[in-house]
Amino acid sequence: MSFVDNLSRNIVGSSDAMMALRKSVMDVAEHNIPVLILGPSGSGKEVVAQSLADLSGRSGKLISVNCASIPKSLLEAELFGYEKGAFTGASKTHKGKFEQAHNGTLFLDEIGDMPLDLQSKLLRALETKCFSPVGSSREIEVDFRLICATHKNLYKQVVLKNFRSDLFFRISAFPIRVPALKDRSGDIENLVYHLAQQLTLSGQSNMKFEIEGDALWLLKTFSWPGNVRQLRNVIECLIIRSGGQAINAIQVQQALREQNEQGLNDQGSPAQQALNAEESNRSPLDSVTDYRSFFVSNGKLMIAEHLKTVERKVVAAALVAAENDVELAAKMLHLSVSELFDKKQTLDL
Structure with missing residues (x-):
């Protein structure tokens, strides 16, 4: 070779x-x-x-x-x-x-x-x-x-x-x-089959790997904050639970939810804690880049509540990125300092 x-x-x-x-x-x-x-x-x-x-x-x-x-x-x-x-x-x-x-x-x-x-x-x-x-x-x-x-x-x-x-x-x-997995989502399908083959050849799983189209699509649209390492863990879990049968979308959704529930984040500033809380409490499919996948899997969304959640997450992320420098975070968000203070109070940050 x-x-x-x-x-x-x-x-x-x-x-x-x-x-x-x-x-x-x-x-x-x-x-x-x-x-x-x-x-x-x-x-x-x-x-x-x-x-x-x-x-x-x-x-x-x-x-x-x-x-x-x-x-x-x-x-x-x-x-x-x-x-x-x-x-x-x-x-x-x-x-x-x-x-x-x-x-x-x-x-x-x-x-x-x-x-x-x-x-x-x-x-x-x-x-x-x-x-x-x-x-x-x-x-x-x-x-x-x-x-x-x-x-x-x-x-x-x-x-x-x-x-x-x-x-x-x-x-x-x-x-x-090395790019983040979310920045090369077109590679996820090949990676899924590559990782499944690796797990089989290494003896960590002796079950065959088969996955339905909808399940594969959910894997391809997830944001993968843990990158290839997280994808590998999910594939291993899915293979074991599938019992040799084709993996379906419900099994993928459950595996992604468990990944989020088990995530351990460092606690820091109130903004960081809020950001961590959003990450751990959201639906496993909230992080996909295409909202279509959210509706396919969950069906319903309260838009006002969701937009408030998104706003809180964005403001919290800006504060974390600015290391709690309110003036810098305000510039990132194209807000005045007073407007950012108002949002922090409204969003309980």
């Missing part, structure tokens, strides 16, 4: 965005420059990183680290390794991810969550290809290719002094953007 065919099997989709993404991967794969993969959570950044590593021609393997999932106090030791006795509990020498990635690819996922004090050590390792394990003065030389990923706006983090500007420019030599 050619590289192009293999890439198409891993990065699924025929939309313009995905065609451009595959071209970017092919263009940069064999070059030893850092790549920064951007995109929302669950959009498939890990798949892109794996594809880059597979096509790189490097003899080593892909070593992945999620910077957000490891406690800050342990991240340095995880990345650079440590000597025996370097700290309490260090009963033996440990080889870090940098050393494990020698002759291969190091993938730092959620790089935007890396602590500032560790960013300087990462920058030095990138520039010199040398590092010292925790508790050691010896330097280890490594040959690795770096790929980073984040769902954050790193440039904004630089402005806010949460991310080093020199590191940002060093890791973003070649940026690749």
Whole structure:
């Protein structure tokens, strides 16, 4: 199988965005420059990183680290390794991810969550290809290719002094953007069948996959805030519940409702709480981009109440995006500050 065919099997989709993404991967794969993969959570950044590593021609393997999932106090030791006795509990020498990635690819996922004090050590390792394990003065030389990923706006983090500007420019030599699933809805049908085949081949489901047209249409018109990861979870749930029978629209609606009910959002400002409440309490089909699907599945809508709900959601989203800067949010909404204050009071925000 050619590289192009293999890439198409891993990065699924025929939309313009995905065609451009595959071209970017092919263009940069064999070059030893850092790549920064951007995109929302669950959009498939890990798949892109794996594809880059597979096509790189490097003899080593892909070593992945999620910077957000490891406690800050342990991240340095995880990345650079440590000597025996370097700290309490260090009963033996440990080889870090940098050393494990020698002759291969190091993938730092959620790089935007890396602590500032560790960013300087990462920058030095990138520039010199040398590092010292925790508790050691010896330097280890490594040959690795770096790929980073984040769902954050790193440039904004630089402005806010949460991310080093020199590191940002060093890791973003070649940026690749992975689109949100809602922005490539034309790929959803292919993804549905691809994910179902993956689940079957991996042994996670031994049932056949069959889906009715109306059910597939509902999947194609849902907004998928959790992107491909959420779609995969829904497909797995539907396959299990179908019992080998064709999946219908009612089963899809139930699965989407359960996804929303199980969503856990961070609580923050009143506006963020209101936005979270709207997300968790709405019908699972309120988020579709085409209202026709809402009426097909639910039938009735009280327009005055619905418009008030939409207005509340829009105002809350603007306040969250503006980080509760009322003047900025008012500009976003083309309102005066006094008008926005009135709306906040009326909408209980």
